[in-house]
Amino acid sequence: MSSPVISVSRLKRSFKSGTGEVTVLKDISLAVPQGEFVAVMGASGSGKSTLLNILGGLLSPDEGSVVVDGRDIGSMSDAALTVYRRDRVGFIFQMFNLVGTLSVEENILLPSLAGGRRVSAAALDAMIEKVGLSHRRHAMPDTLSGGEQQRVAIARALISEPALVLADEPTGNLDSENTRLMGDLFQDLHRTQGCAFVLVTHAPDVAMWADRVIVLKDGRIVDDRPTTEFPGPVELSSFYERTLNDAL
Numbered sequence: 001m002s003s004p005v006i007s008v009s010r011l012k013r014s015f016k017s018g019t020g021e022v023t024v025l026k027d028i029s030l031a032v033p034q035g036e037f038v039a040v041m042g043a044s045g046s047g048k049s050t051l052l053n054i055l056g057g058l059l060s061p062d063e064g065s066v067v068v069d070g071r072d073i074g075s076m077s078d079a080a081l082t083v084y085r086r087d088r089v090g091f092i093f094q095m096f097n098l099v100g101t102l103s104v105e106e107n108i109l110l111p112s113l114a115g116g117r118r119v120s121a122a123a124l125d126a127m128i129e130k131v132g133l134s135h136r137r138h139a140m141p142d143t144l145s146g147g148e149q150q151r152v153a154i155a156r157a158l159i160s161e162p163a164l165v166l167a168d169e170p171t172g173n174l175d176s177e178n179t180r181l182m183g184d185l186f187q188d189l190h191r192t193q194g195c196a197f198v199l200v201t202h203a204p205d206v207a208m209w210a211d212r213v214i215v216l217k218d219g220r221i222v223d224d225r226p227t228t229e230f231p232g233p234v235e236l237s238s239f240y241e242r243t244l245n246d247a248l
């Protein structure tokens with residue numbers, strides 16, 4: 001097996017809360033091989049976004065090692081982290097986070113315009129076609145539907161061929177039809193690009209897109225298993241509810 005894209009060991013992270021401190025991630029160890037698609041589930045406040053932010057180099061851990069793409073990101077300088085985020089990680093957020101003053105095409109090219117890997121005209125055309133926006137490539141974000149905006153965000157995250165794609169509730173603002181279209185697109189891009197995908201979601205039907213589902217509770221991984229164990233989202237949903245109730 002190829003070496004893991006993500007290798008996290010004994011990760012801890014706390015935040016100040018009032019006069020005290022709350023430990024959000026308590027002891028997280030996790031390996032994600034190249035090409036694997038992992039869904040992270042857990043109740044609100046269980047630490048999912050905190051984990052994703054640490055993997056993406058947006059937040060530093062208090063303890064533990066975080067090796068992504070062969071590099072220990074916990075010990076990188078701010079400058080090295082900026083380059084890591086730009087070149088090796090693709091981020092997809094619930095709120096799409098497009099730049100309102102840039103067109104579809106310019107938003108997709110943003111990492112490249114910010115000094116990242118050069119993107120050829122052919123690669124840009126292919127990506128725009130893949131996400132179904134050829135007819136909207138010069139449109140501004142505020143003229144796009146939510147589903148279209150999220151497709152721009154996906155194209156932007158993947159155009160640089162990152163080692164790792166991190167998606168935080170990417171379907172949170174989409175209706176069921178756009179969520180289904182997004183699932184087809186995610187799985188297709190994941191297959192063709194072969195990067196590691198980590199997706200945070202509350203929705204069992206979205207978690208079923210993944211190869212593997214991890215459940216976080218109170219800052220710990222309380223379950224981790226392949227989604228092939230579930231015939232469908234209904235079974236995944238009841239497993240998830242049981243896991244949260246059973247976990248200490």
Ligand SMILES: Nc1ncnc2c1ncn2[C@@H]1O[C@H](COP(=O)(O)OP(=O)(O)OP(=O)(O)O)[C@@H](O)[C@H]1O
Nearest residue numbers: 015016017024042043044045046047048049050051
């Ligand atoms: N910068 C911060 N400062 C203080 N507390 C924080 C900070 N970021 C997160 N927290 C706290 O850490 C806990 C975990 O937050 P996190 O956003 O990781 O949870 P989550 O599982 O992603 O939740 P949700 O599903 O609601 O998005 C929450 O109690 C939150 O209030």
